[in-house]
Amino acid sequence: MNIISVNNVSKRYSNHVALNNVSIEVKPQSVFGLLGPNGAGKTSLIRIINQITGPDSGEVRFNGELLTASHVNKIGYLPEERGLYRKMPVGEQVVYLGQLKGLSGSEAKRRTKIWFEKFEMQTWWKKKVEELSKGMQQKVQFIVTVLHEPELLILDEPFSGFDPVNAQLIRNEILALSKAGSTIILSTHNMGSVEELCDHIALLNRSEKVLDGSVKDIRKQFRSNRFKISFSGQVMGFTNALWTSAEIVKREQEEDIYHFELKAAPGVTGSQLLKLVLPVCEVHAFNEIIPSMNEIFISQVSNGAELENTSNLTE
Numbered sequence: 001m002n003i004i005s006v007n008n009v010s011k012r013y014s015n016h017v018a019l020n021n022v023s024i025e026v027k028p029q030s031v032f033g034l035l036g037p038n039g040a041g042k043t044s045l046i047r048i049i050n051q052i053t054g055p056d057s058g059e060v061r062f063n064g065e066l067l068t069a070s071h072v073n074k075i076g077y078l079p080e081e082r083g084l085y086r087k088m089p090v091g092e093q094v095v096y097l098g099q100l101k102g103l104s105g106s107e108a109k110r111r112t113k114i115w116f117e118k119f120e121m122q123t124w125w126k127k128k129v130e131e132l133s134k135g136m137q138q139k140v141q142f143i144v145t146v147l148h149e150p151e152l153l154i155l156d157e158p159f160s161g162f163d164p165v166n167a168q169l170i171r172n173e174i175l176a177l178s179k180a181g182s183t184i185i186l187s188t189h190n191m192g193s194v195e196e197l198c199d200h201i202a203l204l205n206r207s208e209k210v211l212d213g214s215v216k217d218i219r220k221q222f223r224s225n226r227f228k229i230s231f232s233g234q235v236m237g238f239t240n241a242l243w244t245s246a247e248i249v250k251r252e253q254e255e256d257i258y259h260f261e262l263k264a265a266p267g268v269t270g271s272q273l274l275k276l277v278l279p280v281c282e283v284h285a286f287n288e289i290i291p292s293m294n295e296i297f298i299s300q301v302s303n304g305a306e307l308e309n310t311s312n313l314t315e
Contacts, residue, residue: 001064003028003152003183004049009058011044018044020207021058026152026185026200031178033194033215034187036204037301042187043080045204046154049185050077062152073102076150078141080157080187084129090140091116091125094147101148108147115143119169134161142170146177153177156187171197191294201293205301219290222299225264226289227273232256233281241280246273257284 004026011019019041026032036042047053049060051067060067062074085093091112098108116122119139129137138161146153155174159167174197178184186198194201195215203211211218226249231238235258239248245268250261264273270288277283291299 001028002026002061003063004185005061005064006045006049007059007061009045009048009055009060011041011048011053011056017207019048019055022204022207022209023058024202024209024212026183028183029178029181030199031174031184031186031197033198033201034185034204035189035194035201035297040204041207042204043156046077046156046185046187049154050075073148074151076101076145076148076153078145078153078155078158080160084137084141084144086130087128089126089128090121090132093129094140094144097144098147101150103148111147112143115147119143135163135166138162139166142173146173146182149182151181151183153182153184154187155184157189158186159188159190159193191292191297194293203297203300210300211296215293218296219293222291222296223288224291225266225268227262227264227270228259228285228287228289229262229273229277229283230257230259230285231277231281231283232258237280238277241276242273245276261289 002025004024006022006024009019009022010017022041022045024032024034024045034042034045044053048055049067051069051072062071065071088096094112094115095105095108098111099105103111116125121136121139124132124136124140129140132140138158142158145155158170158174162170171193174184174186186193188194198215200214201211201218202209213221227246238258238260242248242262244265246262246264248260249263252259262273264270270286274283274286
């Protein structure tokens with residue numbers, strides 16, 4: 001059973017369509033990437049799952065049940081725009097917000113101390129939020145989000161404001177939380193983090209879902225028949241061997257080693273290319289170039305011609 005099922009959800013604000021018949025399914029204990037450019041509808045969908053707003057049509061189910069107010073304490077939400085009390089001491093604030101999510105005062109304090117030690121924040125307990133840097137405030141907000149150990153975490157741009165060291169710290173905690181049993185919806189523009197963390201993704205563009213599936217399968221679906229080969233030997237013999245089987249897209253030389261990027265002709269496989277050139281050169285490396293999630297994102301959002309436009313990919 002999926003922990004979250006969004007079924008044919010639509011949402012309109014005045015004359016603006018925020019979501020148009022969107023459906024997604026989030027599996028338990030997975031990291032699900034909710035992607036899209038600004039204005040695509042991601043925030044509207046997140047707000048509906050959090051019951052901040054309701055859909056105009058369609059439904060959302062939590063563990064098979066229609067989403068209701070009773071599910072609020074099972075969800076942790078880290079919004080892109082942070083919501084801490086600037087004048088309130090940090091430790092007191094985290095404990096208070098933990099109690100609002102159903103923890104007892106003593107349990108909230110115990111868990112807060114554990115997280116403060118983990119993030120080396122012990123000296124922050126009596127500091128006011130306004131005394132902290134943006135990155136420090138971000139750490140506090142993250143702890144508030146996960147303190148009650150919710151079944152579902154929704155993280156909207158969780159790496160914003162962090163330096164590389166602290167961004168990696170948060171990535172590690174996201175992976176640890178997933179392994180411990182939490183399900184995570186991650187909304188981010190950082191495609192490197194998507195490839196590192198996410199099992200599945202859905203890409204929204206102009207209020208509609210345009211991609212949906214596992215990261216691995218989506219990257220395979222967007223293969224463009226490009227290969228990188230490193231070899232030594234005569235370039236003329238190499239190019240003659242390829243003849244009409246591949247186009248040389250890029251070439252570099254490092255001492256006596258050549259590095260060529262090839263685009264195979266339609267119907268020609270990597271194995272066939274390798275078989276053609278092996279008799280005329282010494283091959284040091286041969287790899288297929290699989291498009292990154294960043295390239296796929298750009299192609300789908302900008303309707304780029306270089307990668308084939310494929311809709312509603314599924315596992």
